[in-house]
Amino acid sequence: MFEFFDASMLARLQFAFTVSFHIIFPAFSIGLASYLFVLEGLWLKTDNPVYLNLYKYWLKIFAVAFGMGVVSGLVMSYQFGTNWSVFSDRAGPVIGPLLAYEVLTAFFLEAGFLGIMLFGMERVGKRLHFFATTMVAVGTLLSATWILSVNSWMQTPTGHAVNALGQFVPVDWLAIIFNPSFPYRLVHMTLASYLTVSFVVGGVGAWHLLRNRANPEARKMFSMAMWMATFVAPLQIFAGDLHGLNTLEHQPIKVAAMEGHWERQTGAPFLLFAWPDSAAEENVFELGIPYASALVLTHDIDGETPGLTDVPASDRPPVGLVFWSFRIMLLIGSLMALIGVYSAWLRWRGRLYDTPWLQRAAVWMGPSGFVAVLAGWIVTEVGRQPFTVYGLLRTSDSLAPVDAPAVAASLIAFIVVYFALFGAGTYYIIRMMGETPDGQGPQTGAPQRAAGTTPLASMQPAMNKPTTNTGGA
Amino acid sequence: MLDLPLIWAGLLALGIFIYVALDGFDLGIGLLFPFLATDEERDTAMNTVAPVWDGNETWLILGGGGLFAAFPLAYAVVMPALYAPFIIMLLALVFRGVAFEYRWRDPTHKRIWDVSFVFGSALATFMQGIVLGTFVQGIEVEGRAYAGGWWDWLTPFTVTVGFALCAGYALLGAGWLVLKTDNALREQAYRFAKRAAISTFVFVVVVSVWTPFLSPEIFTRWFSLPNLYWVAPVPLLTAATAALVAWGIRGQRDTVIYPATLVLLGLCFVGLGVGLTPYIVPRAITIQDAAAPDSSLLFMLVGALLMLPLILGYTAYSYWIFRGKVRPGDGGYH
Numbered sequence A: 001m002f003e004f005f006d007a008s009m010l011a012r013l014q015f016a017f018t019v020s021f022h023i024i025f026p027a028f029s030i031g032l033a034s035y036l037f038v039l040e041g042l043w044l045k046t047d048n049p050v051y052l053n054l055y056k057y058w059l060k061i062f063a064v065a066f067g068m069g070v071v072s073g074l075v076m077s078y079q080f081g082t083n084w085s086v087f088s089d090r091a092g093p094v095i096g097p098l099l100a101y102e103v104l105t106a107f108f109l110e111a112g113f114l115g116i117m118l119f120g121m122e123r124v125g126k127r128l129h130f131f132a133t134t135m136v137a138v139g140t141l142l143s144a145t146w147i148l149s150v151n152s153w154m155q156t157p158t159g160h161a162v163n164a165l166g167q168f169v170p171v172d173w174l175a176i177i178f179n180p181s182f183p184y185r186l187v188h189m190t191l192a193s194y195l196t197v198s199f200v201v202g203g204v205g206a207w208h209l210l211r212n213r214a215n216p217e218a219r220k221m222f223s224m225a226m227w228m229a230t231f232v233a234p235l236q237i238f239a240g241d242l243h244g245l246n247t248l249e250h251q252p253i254k255v256a257a258m259e260g261h262w263e264r265q266t267g268a269p270f271l272l273f274a275w276p277d278s279a280a281e282e283n284v285f286e287l288g289i290p291y292a293s294a295l296v297l298t299h300d301i302d303g304e305t306p307g308l309t310d311v312p313a314s315d316r317p318p319v320g321l322v323f324w325s326f327r328i329m330l331l332i333g334s335l336m337a338l339i340g341v342y343s344a345w346l347r348w349r350g351r352l353y354d355t356p357w358l359q360r361a362a363v364w365m366g367p368s369g370f371v372a373v374l375a376g377w378i379v380t381e382v383g384r385q386p387f388t389v390y391g392l393l394r395t396s397d398s399l400a401p402v403d404a405p406a407v408a409a410s411l412i413a414f415i416v417v418y419f420a421l422f423g424a425g426t427y428y429i430i431r432m433m434g435e436t437p438d439g440q441g442p443q444t445g446a447p448q449r450a451a452g453t454t455p456l457a458s459m460q461p462a463m464n465k466p467t468t469n470t471g472g473a
Numbered sequence B: 001m002l003d004l005p006l007i008w009a010g011l012l013a014l015g016i017f018i019y020v021a022l023d024g025f026d027l028g029i030g031l032l033f034p035f036l037a038t039d040e041e042r043d044t045a046m047n048t049v050a051p052v053w054d055g056n057e058t059w060l061i062l063g064g065g066g067l068f069a070a071f072p073l074a075y076a077v078v079m080p081a082l083y084a085p086f087i088i089m090l091l092a093l094v095f096r097g098v099a100f101e102y103r104w105r106d107p108t109h110k111r112i113w114d115v116s117f118v119f120g121s122a123l124a125t126f127m128q129g130i131v132l133g134t135f136v137q138g139i140e141v142e143g144r145a146y147a148g149g150w151w152d153w154l155t156p157f158t159v160t161v162g163f164a165l166c167a168g169y170a171l172l173g174a175g176w177l178v179l180k181t182d183n184a185l186r187e188q189a190y191r192f193a194k195r196a197a198i199s200t201f202v203f204v205v206v207v208s209v210w211t212p213f214l215s216p217e218i219f220t221r222w223f224s225l226p227n228l229y230w231v232a233p234v235p236l237l238t239a240a241t242a243a244l245v246a247w248g249i250r251g252q253r254d255t256v257i258y259p260a261t262l263v264l265l266g267l268c269f270v271g272l273g274v275g276l277t278p279y280i281v282p283r284a285i286t287i288q289d290a291a292a293p294d295s296s297l298l299f300m301l302v303g304a305l306l307m308l309p310l311i312l313g314y315t316a317y318s319y320w321i322f323r324g325k326v327r328p329g330d331g332g333y334h
Helices: A007-046 A049-083 A085-119 A121-155 A173-177 A182-211 A216-250 A252-259 A292-298 A319-348 A356-365 A368-383 A404-434 A453-457 A459-464 B004-035 B039-049 B053-070 B072-081 B083-105 B107-137 B156-180 B183-213 B216-223 B227-231 B233-250 B254-276 B294-321
Strands: A160-162 A168-170 A270-277 A282-289 A387-389 B279-281
Touching: A007 A049, A007 A121, A007 A182, A007 A368, A007 A404, A049 A085, A049 A216, A049 A404, A049 B053, A049 B072, A049 B083, A085 A121, A085 A168, A085 A173, A085 A387, A085 B053, A085 B072, A085 B294, A121 A173, A121 A182, A168 B294, A182 A216, A182 A319, A182 A356, A182 A368, A182 A404, A216 A252, A216 A292, A216 A319, A216 A356, A252 A292, A252 A319, A252 A368, A270 A292, A270 A319, A282 A292, A319 A356, A319 A368, A404 B083, B004 B039, B004 B053, B004 B107, B004 B156, B004 B183, B004 B254, B004 B294, B039 B107, B039 B156, B039 B183, B053 B072, B053 B083, B053 B294, B072 B083, B072 B279, B083 B107, B107 B156, B107 B254, B156 B183, B156 B254, B183 B216, B183 B233, B183 B254, B216 B227, B216 B254, B227 B233, B233 B254
Parallel strands: none
Antiparallel strands: A160 A168, A270 A282
């Protein structure tokens, strides 16, 4: 039992824990930054105060989520070194510069304009303020681009050579950045982030609609979210399918684990339920749709699909975790598309805001995007085990010279601190979502400043007299 | 051909200095926070840094990311060597970073987040001092990995540097506060500045005298001829700058203290660097040995030369927008 928790396993758990916590915030802030960009843009274009009220409402939430993303991301940039120093030494010449580009082009841009976005309306006027919002949104997307390029290179490494010291060194930067899985991963993740936020916004809108069907802000955000569900959820299923086919080409064993297929076979079924047993190299129980997997993966009923036993047991990922995470993601994706279709039907019938069934479903689906994002990342990250650089560098050979007690102590510290602090942050976010979005501001226990509350409450006067420096420099 | 590793060492040093210049004062605000008299003063002090703090902290990410990218071997050695200080610093920064938002979100528990802000700022600063001290003191290396023990970073010297950095950041924070506030808060900040300056001067002398005796190599670097001629101006300039800081505090010259303190810390930085070059991991791995291949360094250099002026430009612009004194309940600001 206890030898399971060696330094390597503890370091993996620590990385899994910190990165899983972290991904929730960027997944939220990438989508939310774009949503804020749309809201402010529509406000400037139409002068409709509903958009401004929604902007104010979501900006407060964005500020808290973004802060949590910054500090949990800072941890990640040092953890490569503390726990995975051999990986850092070997892969540093290739992925280090990509991370440096992320900092230079994205992090500074986001952080630099966030202050203006949160506090600067009265000082810069609404056009420049919109520019700041735009830069923050662009920054989040650039950040996603670079970090997904890094991750994709680790999944499908190309454009490098190995030097005498065993380091991966760059040969062709374009081939490294635009490695085979990168475009698919970028599209899939960006859409995931947009969908996650759409369902959060839709859930919050639905919650307030159930209380007051006439609330214009709640109607607007619910409608916008349901448009996204209608169009983006099916698009995401299509993008996910393409990503899966790309994985089949470059990481067939990951696909075998996702499908729960032990043997290479033709006409493989899609398993709805199975209990993979790694020791016996078979599934204890299976329930599947005949030929479905072959059809999806090869577009041919009798197509051949890979099996886990194509490679030695030492080169296989943990199957059960990958298999079940994949199913959770698929289930949520399908439910999202279902909501999209149902809402489109109701919209067409003119009953979008008056169908409590839809609103209740949307409330329940509010946090579903986060679950799907986490499940998807588990599929792709656990599925590429036992390698950090796929096929080239094993996870067990990537570890820093650390002792189990040191890693265990820091892991416990991370768990305690993250749950306490990010738990509090999540609680504040949920509480803010409970406030009625009517442009009147919070009714109880009004925060006096807070990123966004007061500066935006005073946005209206700023429309008439931009740029006044009341500070007296 | 360009000496890319040396250029990158220079850029990294510049990045770290900018980090100290920017995040130093906002960590310093955290150190002074518990000594402020009223809640209103604390709100105002925090509002002087609220729009800029996370841009400031991004320079720390650049430091970590830049070391990883340009000198992967050094990163791979230094991080395990300073495992606990780095983890504690990161967790401390989490405590302090969330406080900026949380304390406004939850007025009934404001006190908790104030404590979190103070404790996080102090611990992060102290650990940065420990890291700096360990760099000067030396890191044990074998092959391509750290070979020392888990507690090597904890020595009287590193602890002293930890406290020294707290004094230095507190002085930066006080210098920032006199620039950005007025009336009672400004008067209070001058009292802080006086105490922080005295502590800083004492620590600078102690650490400067101590450093050459840490290793014979540092000693010769300083005291052999002709080196002495080259390095002698450093302590002389340091003394002159200290006098400038004192002059600024005594005459309540708002715009003198922060920049003069920055120059003072910059000179200390140079002083410590004298003992360090040409190493990146002291007396074990040179800048050249740790560097990533030229193809990596050149690729990044292009990006850095394009982006850094832009970053400095919009950072300056953001500071310009939020220029001037911040007053309690300042409507224009909030």
